[in-house]
Amino acid sequence: MEQPSLNRTEQLQEQLKIVKAESPWRIAIRRFAKNRLALIGLIILFIMAIICAFGPLFSPYELNQTNIKDKNLAPNAQYWLGTDKLGRDVLLRVMLAGRISLTVGLVATAISVVIGATLGAVAGFYRRFADTIIMRIADIFLALPTLPILITLGAILSDLKIEPSKRIYFLMLIIGILGWVGLARLVRSQILTLREQEFMQATEALGLRDSRKIFRHLLPNTVPIIIVSATLGVAGAILTESALSFLGLGVVPPTPSWGNMINAANNLIDFRKRPWIWIPPGVCILVTVTAINLIGDGLRDALDPKMKSR
Amino acid sequence: MSQYIIRRLLQMIPTLIGISIIVFAISQLVPGDYITATQNPNLTAERIAQLRALYGLDLPPVQQYFVWAKNMLVGDLGQSLQHQMPVTKVINTYVWNSFIIAFFSFVFSWIIAAFVGVFSAQFQYSFFDKVVTLLVFLLMSLPSFFIGLLAIKYFALDMKLLPTGGMTTAGLNATGWAYIKDVGLHMFMPVVVMTTLSVGGLTRYFRTGMLEVIRQDYIRTARAKGLKERTVIFKHAFRNALLPAITLLGFELPGLFGGAMILERVFNWPGIGQIYLASLNLRDYPLMLGFTMFLAVLTLLGNLISDVLYGVADPRIRLK
Amino acid sequence: MAKELVAFRNLETHFKTSAGTVKAVNDVSFSIREGETLCVVGESGCGKSVTAMSLMQLIESPPGKIVGGEIFFEGKDLLKLSKKDMSRLRGKEIAMIFQEPMSSLNPVFTIGKQITEPLLYHLNMTQKEAKARAIELITMVGIPRPEKIFHSYPHELSGGMRQRIMIAIALSCDPKLLIADEPTTALDVTIQAQILDLMRDIKTKRNTAIMMITHDLGVVAEMADFVVVMYAGKVIEEASVLELFREPRHPYTQGLLKAKPVINQRKERLYSIPGQVPNPVDLGENCHFHDRCEFCMEICKTKAPPLRAHIDGHKTACWLYEEEGKAQ
Numbered sequence: 006m007e008q009p010s011l012n013r014t015e016q017l018q019e020q021l022k023i024v025k026a027e028s029p030w031r032i033a034i035r036r037f038a039k040n041r042l043a044l045i046g047l048i049i050l051f052i053m054a055i056i057c058a059f060g061p062l063f064s065p066y067e068l069n070q071t072n073i074k075d076k077n078l079a080p081n082a083q084y085w086l087g088t089d090k091l092g093r094d095v096l097l098r099v100m101l102a103g104r105i106s107l108t109v110g111l112v113a114t115a116i117s118v119v120i121g122a123t124l125g126a127v128a129g130f131y132r133r134f135a136d137t138i139i140m141r142i143a144d145i146f147l148a149l150p151t152l153p154i155l156i157t158l159g160a161i162l163s164d165l166k167i168e169p170s171k172r173i174y175f176l177m178l179i180i181g182i183l184g185w186v187g188l189a190r191l192v193r194s195q196i197l198t199l200r201e202q203e204f205m206q207a208t209e210a211l212g213l214r215d216s217r218k219i220f221r222h223l224l225p226n227t228v229p230i231i232i233v234s235a236t237l238g239v240a241g242a243i244l245t246e247s248a249l250s251f252l253g254l255g256v257v258p259p260t261p262s263w264g265n266m267i268n269a270a271n272n273l274i275d276f277r278k279r280p281w282i283w284i285p286p287g288v289c290i291l292v293t294v295t296a297i298n299l300i301g302d303g304l305r306d307a308l309d310p311k312m313k314s315r
Numbered sequence: 316m317s318q319y320i321i322r323r324l325l326q327m328i329p330t331l332i333g334i335s336i337i338v339f340a341i342s343q344l345v346p347g348d349y350i351t352a353t354q355n356p357n358l359t360a361e362r363i364a365q366l367r368a369l370y371g372l373d374l375p376p377v378q379q380y381f382v383w384a385k386n387m388l389v390g391d392l393g394q395s396l397q398h399q400m401p402v403t404k405v406i407n408t409y410v411w412n413s414f415i416i417a418f419f420s421f422v423f424s425w426i427i428a429a430f431v432g433v434f435s436a437q438f439q440y441s442f443f444d445k446v447v448t449l450l451v452f453l454l455m456s457l458p459s460f461f462i463g464l465l466a467i468k469y470f471a472l473d474m475k476l477l478p479t480g481g482m483t484t485a486g487l488n489a490t491g492w493a494y495i496k497d498v499g500l501h502m503f504m505p506v507v508v509m510t511t512l513s514v515g516g517l518t519r520y521f522r523t524g525m526l527e528v529i530r531q532d533y534i535r536t537a538r539a540k541g542l543k544e545r546t547v548i549f550k551h552a553f554r555n556a557l558l559p560a561i562t563l564l565g566f567e568l569p570g571l572f573g574g575a576m577i578l579e580r581v582f583n584w585p586g587i588g589q590i591y592l593a594s595l596n597l598r599d600y601p602l603m604l605g606f607t608m609f610l611a612v613l614t615l616l617g618n619l620i621s622d623v624l625y626g627v628a629d630p631r632i633r634l635k
Numbered sequence: 636m637a638k639e640l641v642a643f644r645n646l647e648t649h650f651k652t653s654a655g656t657v658k659a660v661n662d663v664s665f666s667i668r669e670g671e672t673l674c675v676v677g678e679s680g681c682g683k684s685v686t687a688m689s690l691m692q693l694i695e696s697p698p699g700k701i702v703g704g705e706i707f708f709e710g711k712d713l714l715k716l717s718k719k720d721m722s723r724l725r726g727k728e729i730a731m732i733f734q735e736p737m738s739s740l741n742p743v744f745t746i747g748k749q750i751t752e753p754l755l756y757h758l759n760m761t762q763k764e765a766k767a768r769a770i771e772l773i774t775m776v777g778i779p780r781p782e783k784i785f786h787s788y789p790h791e792l793s794g795g796m797r798q799r800i801m802i803a804i805a806l807s808c809d810p811k812l813l814i815a816d817e818p819t820t821a822l823d824v825t826i827q828a829q830i831l832d833l834m835r836d837i838k839t840k841r842n843t844a845i846m847m848i849t850h851d852l853g854v855v856a857e858m859a860d861f862v863v864v865m866y867a868g869k870v871i872e873e874a875s876v877l878e879l880f881r882e883p884r885h886p887y888t889q890g891l892l893k894a895k896p897v898i899n900q901r902k903e904r905l906y907s908i909p910g911q912v913p914n915p916v917d918l919g920e921n922c923h924f925h926d927r928c929e930f931c932m933e934i935c936k937t938k939a940p941p942l943r944a945h946i947d948g949h950k951t952a953c954w955l956y957e958e959e960g961k962a963q
Contacts, residue, residue, distance in 0.1 A: 150607060252592075440697070533739055
């Protein structure tokens with residue numbers, strides 16, 4: 006049989022008009038880009054992150070700089086968002102608080118994802134005994150009323166007199182540990198379906214180790230679900246952290262967080278007369294969480310339109 | 316069906332045991348107890364030891380757990396240290412306050428969500444739909460305490476339309492209709508805020524459900540029969556879209572009796588949520604633990620009710 | 636010759652997609668007579684289902700739209716009717732059954748409720764009358780123990796039984812036209828035979844006109860009085876069933892018939908028409924079959940052949956039979 010020359014192959018390709026197939030990732034990115042709301046969310050989140058990350062570098066003020074003579078000023082040219090009762094620049098605090106709230110949200114969710122994905126994968130892959138135990142534990146976690154537990158743990162942190170700066174790490178840990186169940190269930194059911202598919206039979210025939218099967222073949226296919234769940238999880242984690250901080254049990258002063266800045270509203274005069282102290286952080290939470298939800302929803306649409314009919 | 320229910324109830328038991336252990340263990344991690352929390356400087360060390368023995372706080376933790384667990388089985392949740400009444404009585408006194416707010420917002424949010432969700436799905440891509448979608452995202456992203464505070468600032472303080480908090484006007488000993496009116500006024504904002512917070516997610520749920528159902532073949536069949544579009548949507552489609560929503564009904568149960576802690580704090584509403592928060596501060600363990608278990612039981616029962624309702628509503632499911 | 640019941644005239648139904656406009660139905664004209672069984676044959680995507688849905692006016696409105704032509708039913712142009720009037724015809728004078736019986740019935744309503752629905756709505760029967768009629772219908776479509784079936788749910792019935800119920804629903808108001816969109820494709824061959832028997836039965840007993848959409852020539856041979864062959868949105872041949880099988884004129888039809896395996900005939904290789912159905916987006920002015928046709932001429936690439944009857948009752952759209960084509 007004669008070997009067709011390169012020219013001939015190109016000719017054939019021209020004739021048959023072979024088009025390179027698009028990878029699922031590129032298709033997803035393209036779909037995401039078409040979703041206007043999701044793009045708006047992405048832009049808003051990006052702006053928010055940039056402002057919070059780099060804004061303080063441009064501020065003439067310091068975090069704990071208190072100018073008592075400048076206290077309780079309404080927004081003006083010098084202090085764009087006014088000052089609080091200690092004379093601290095509110096804008097700076099909002100930006101710094103943003104760093105904290107966003108970080109806590111991200112890290113806590115990362116913890117949830119790691120725990121949830123691993124447990125879900127193990128439960129889905131090994132089934133039977135491991136599955137039963139993990140799902141039972143999941144049931145217990147689900148039935149636990151999360152806010153009361155978080156509040157209690159927050160109170161413990163206070164009583165143990167943990168330094169505010171170290172306290173944040175504990176906070177990320179406890180919010181993370183209480184949030185793994187949702188993702189675990191999603192991953193588990195996805196893996197239960199995937200393991201029956203033919204490509205898994207191929208890995209069986211190749212004699213691959215279990216861990217290789219899980220981490221190289223099964224989990225990568227669950228990445229879309231994990232991404233969507235994680236994104237929406239960050240939104241939830243930010244809301245949870247802000248609620249805890251509002252109650253004084255999350256991030257505590259002097260570390261600023263959007264939640265504990267709103268706590269200032271518990272002072273009646275601040276509440277009534279000085280809205281610039283507690284409204285901006287609240288608006289920031291709303292805007293950020295909305296943006297993240299829009300992104301998460303756009304991701305869900307882009308990665309698997311079957312997940313939700315639009 | 317009854318076999319299924321009994322089996323589920325039995326399955327709840329190990330879960331409840333697990334929860335009780337975890338909750339109790341966490342409470343033991345908290346340094347101090349009721350005696351130290353009240354911080355009464357007049358107590359001598361002797362007196363403290365006496366009180367401890369009286370309340371059973373001097374027993375080793377494991378033993379305390381079993382005492383508590385044993386009592387729970389017979390429905391005795393212990394005595395609230397702070398209120399000096401049985402925990403069950405404390406709960407019973409305050410839970411109904413929480414219930415009325417939760418109940419009204421439950422009813423309103425479901426009705427609004429159903430209508431808006433269905434119309435939004437029917438006119439997908441319309442202006443109405445796009446506005447609804449954006450609004451839903453905003454509502455789902457609201458921090459509860461923030462919207463509560465905003466409402467109080469604008470409606471109570473600035474515009475003086477509604478009272479700032481509490482359930483009744485202080486000093487006003489109204490009865491009958493006047494009392495109902497007074498409570499109603501006070502209830503207005505908490506209910507509106509609570510409805511606002513839950514209506515977003517619900518609307519989305521109904522909308523998604525309807526969108527999925529409208530695409531189904533049997534809707535095409537219904538249209539091919541020449542039925543009015545209204546009939547197709549509200550009889551054929553909605554009935555099917557309602558199925559997944561029915562499972563949500565069960566999950567409302569803990570919310571109805573659990574009290575919204577943060578909102579009750581913000582609005583100073585004398586509900587069980589606020590009482591619970593206070594019990595945490597004062598280390599009133601019996602109340603704390605008792606109420607937590609109460610919530611856990613409600614959650615598990617809610618799950619069960621969801622599944623049972625679903626089995627009843629969907630003829631394809633036969634629970635066994 | 637029986638009276639004309641349905642007439643499609645220059646129907647154009649287009650779909651807007653992100654890749655371009657798809658002319659799913661591109662200038663289609665044919666008619667169906669009273670009591671006649673007309674089969675519309677063609678490959679997937681040729682526009683046959685869309686033609687039927689256009690008649691029922693059940694085209695999903697974005698992205699599809701009927702952009703031109705007329706559809707006459709008993710002399711009235713359906714495209715000019717109000718929504719209300721059209722919905723009065725649907726289910727009553729014109730009924731339709733679909734391809735997937737497994738999902739075509741509403742899972743939360745009983746069979747009885749779904750059969751009586753059009754009776755109550757269109758014919759204003761009472762509950763009692765409707766129930767009696769429904770039992771009759773269930774028996775008529777060959778299902779035993781109709782009382783039990785009346786109170787059952789769809790998921791308790793097999794695919795074949797569900798399709799029978801669909802037929803019962805369709806026939807409940809005694810329509811003049813029954814549209815069947817690949818009614819047997821999703822069923823086993825033995826059930827297929829039973830359903831076709833049932834439909835033939837209906838045809839003889841009630842003189843219902845049937846518009847059967849299918850890609851299966853076997854079904855065509857069994858059921859059709861008249862056949863319309865579609866390709867890429869256009870009608871390329873139409874004839875009575877005997878005429879079509881005896882003398883297929885269009886190369887595509889010839890290819891279809893050649894491709895059918897015949898019992899007792901030995902072949903090295905089954906014939907298949909070379910090439911693929913063209914991309915439906917933005918098809919140009921030409922004979923859409925030209926790139927697969929062994930008789931392709933220059934004119935086929937640049938001009939679309941008209942649908943013309945060269946023998947009485949047998950129309951073809953092919954340059955081979957046109958003056959301009961014969962000249963080449």
